[in-house]
Amino acid sequence: MITRVDDYLHRVPLSGSVAEQVGPFALFRSTTVWPYYARPVxxxxxxxxxxxxxxxxxxxxELGIPLSFEWVVETCPSLGDAAAAAGLTVVEHPLLVLERADFRPAVADARCEILSADEELVRQARAVAGLAFSEPGTGVGKAGPAERDSAAAEMSTDMVLALQSRALRGVSVTAGAFTDEGMVASGTHQPVDSTTEIVGVGTLPSMRRRGLAAAVTSALVDHALDNGVDLVLLSAESDAVAAVYEGVGFHRIGHAGAAE
Incomplete structure (x- = not known):
């Protein structure tokens, strides 16, 4: 299982980058508007x-790009110490997977749906995720619909076009949760053959503690399982966030490492 996950994580950056080998690493050089990273081969x-x-x-x-690494700790346990010794900041996050038989869909007092590549929906979903990750954790925070709308309006055209392109190519699928105040949670999955990763699940900080992240995750898992996927994975920010996903049927298989 963990080898399959590692192989997927090595393939998924190729939807927005080209890879070159540097020592024991593949360095993914971005072809889009956000940077990628290096991974052990x-x-x-x-x-x-x-x-x-x-x-x-x-x-x-030499290339003028940021230095960062991502890896599965259990398949390359030496990288964390090496990165720390080289002066990088190293973190580890719970790595979880879900198979069809374990799926326990969550519902919330919101309408959850898979989003089209419509510009306004793309802007809103990205803005929700950005605000969520700018106030990490699971506690109720300050940013809400007004901040979402402001962030959506200020988003660069290049970012919007890149996100629309990924949606139209099918390399990313985004879901949103809606209440009377508009989109309040969002998340994405990135299918490669029969495996996908859920990324960027976030709730407007002012709307937390309502089950919205679990409901968005469930909508993404539902879509993935209905479209040829039989293994879903994700890495959680913390144990508290991992517990949200465990409620949907995910279980831990290891740790995702990151260094920058």
Missing amino acids: PGADVKIEPADVELVRARCA
């Missing part, structure tokens, strides 16, 4: 040293 089974991290640092400096 799956199955390489090598011990990562700080010098390997420095190779990627030098190549990123």
Whole structure:
């Protein structure tokens, strides 16, 4: 299972990047408006040293792109220590998966639906996610519909076009939850063959503690399972967030590492 997840995570960046090998890593060079990262080559089974991290640092400096890494801790346990020794900040997050038989759909007092590539919906969904991640955690916060509308209006045209392109190509599928105040939660899944990852699930901070994230996640899982996917994965920000996903049927299989 964890090998399958690692293989998927190595393939999914290719929808917006090109890969080149740098030492034991694949460095994904972005072809869109956001940066990507380097990952250990799956199955390489090598011990990562700080010098390997420095190779990627030098190549990123040459290309003028940010230095960052993502990996599955259990398939490359040496990378965290090597990255820390090279001066990077290292974090680990719970890594969870869901299979069809374990799915327990959640509902909330909101209308959840898969979104089209309509410009206003794209702007709103991205704005909701941005506000959610700018106030991390599960507690009720300040940002609400007014801040969402402001952030949506200020979003760059390049970002909107990139998100629309991904939706139209089917490499990302976004869901939104709606109340009388408009879109209040959103999230995306990124299918590659029969595996997908749910990313960017977020609720407007002022609307938290209403089950909206679980309901959006359920809508995404539903869509994925109805369209040829039999394994859904995600990484959670914290144990508290992981508990939300466990309520839908996800279970932990390891840890997602990140360093920058």
